[in-house]
Amino acid sequence: MNLSGNTILITGGSTGIGLEMAKQFTALKNKVIVTGRNLDKLKKATEVIPGLHTIQSDAGNPEHVKTLLKRITTEFPDTNIIINNAGIMWTINLQKHDFSFEKLTTEIDINLKGPIYMTEAFLSHLKGKSSAAIVNVSSGLAYVPLPISPVYCAAKAALHSYTQSLRAQLVNTKVQVFELLPPATETELLHSFDPNDSKGIPIMKTDKMVGKFIKGLSNDTLEILPGQASMLKFMSRFLPNFIFGQMSKSVSNMHSKG
């Protein structure tokens, strides 16, 4: 797809991958709007990227998504690309029972329900454009779970499946459906992890990862798998037990902490 002259809405764009996407898309002469929950982080993003538009909105809250649709269609009616990037990732010890039911499923609200709400809300608007796209940001972990983050991986695997179905259903429209499956990427998301859990895993620089994403979009690559993400897909097909065993190693570190 043509990657200049678009109006692009990125959920969760105040830091990390979303912020870097905003930077690179702005440099390519697109208008970019990012969302996030925290106003201070959004303000800092505008200091990094002059001309960036921000809207405070929680991607996992259906009422916020409805309000976002109203604001976007009023203030930025040219919006033709939606990037469902907002996401959180937690380590959860399923034997500990220290999360409430509600907290235990927050990753599903943001990482899975969020993109589903956004698609439902914005699809009619996108269908009215001559060129449009929905990009869902899942993860290489959609192919092989990291068992210390069980709910996150379940949500990303489900998002991968949903994205495939969405693409098939929109085949008779002008709305292209892309999926970005990042590998481990150097952002705040990884900061809460014990460094022992990511020992030996290459961590990709955010600008490089986003560069590969933009290249994939421009080539109309529908499933974009930068770096180690493509290895995870390959291993999940040809050496599934081996790769799952590797990914399960950090469980013993979790158990040793009690």
Ligand SMILES: NC(=O)c1ccc[n+]([C@@H]2O[C@H](COP(=O)([O-])OP(=O)(O)OC[C@H]3O[C@@H](n4cnc5c(N)ncnc54)[C@H](OP(=O)(O)O)[C@@H]3O)[C@@H](O)[C@H]2O)c1
């Ligand atoms: N980094 C990796 O290794 C990696 C690997 C694979 C996939 N991913 C995926 O890439 C996406 C971006 O992650 P990242 O690594 O860039 O993480 P990050 O640096 O922590 O950034 C996450 C962004 O999402 C926002 N956000 C979180 N929850 C939100 C919500 N409910 N509504 C709106 N915004 C929300 C955050 O701002 P607020 O906190 O202010 O809301 C922040 O702007 C996520 O979907 C993640 O799962 C990351």
